[in-house]
Amino acid sequence: DTGVSQDPRHKITKRGQNVTFRCDPISEHNRLYWYRQTLGQGPEFLTYFQNEAQLEKSRLLSDRFSAERPKGSFSTLEIQRTEQGDSAMYLCASSLASSGYNEQFFGPGTRLTVL
């Protein structure tokens, strides 16, 4: 257990529904990242926050995806009008900003299945 928690662990939804996932980072970590991982692939970066500011977004992040980190602690990732192609594992990671490389600690992920 890395100390990063995600909820729910599994979500099954029908196409066209909205879903929201939550990530709770390690408490002292000020950076939070979201990734998407499909079967047989490595995680793909979606977006990243430092405190409450969203500083980087991948072009993979379509308009149907939105992420927030309102108080610089937990974060939510919402997918509107889900499509079957959104089925994937959604991973959250957190880190502490420092000079040089800052290790990211990953949560267990939320597995989304869109029927």
Place this chain on the structure above:
Amino acid sequence: QKEVEQDPGPLSVPEGAIVSLNCTYSNSAFQYFMWYRQYSRKGPELLMYTYSSGNKEDGRFTAQVDKSSKYISLFIRDSQPSDSATYLCAPLTRGGGSYIPTFGRGTSLIVHP
């Protein structure tokens, strides 16, 4: 062509074997090179990393980077069944003031007793 290429395997070896896992990459700007291990139904965990070219050893694991050929390797000595997992190489790029990993697709390793 993807930025990071990695053979998905699976690679099956007997316990005690030396394992060699490899990646190639295309972006010459990469400076940090990470190896993550991911067990089934878990998030990735950082195994080790190197900065620029060279070798780095940590117990049974050795990471090697050759920037001239854009080739990354991870060697595991005396492999154990508990090493069975997917190994992801991930060079880092700068983004928004942080370092963002660009993951390969991972190589599945099976170490059988």
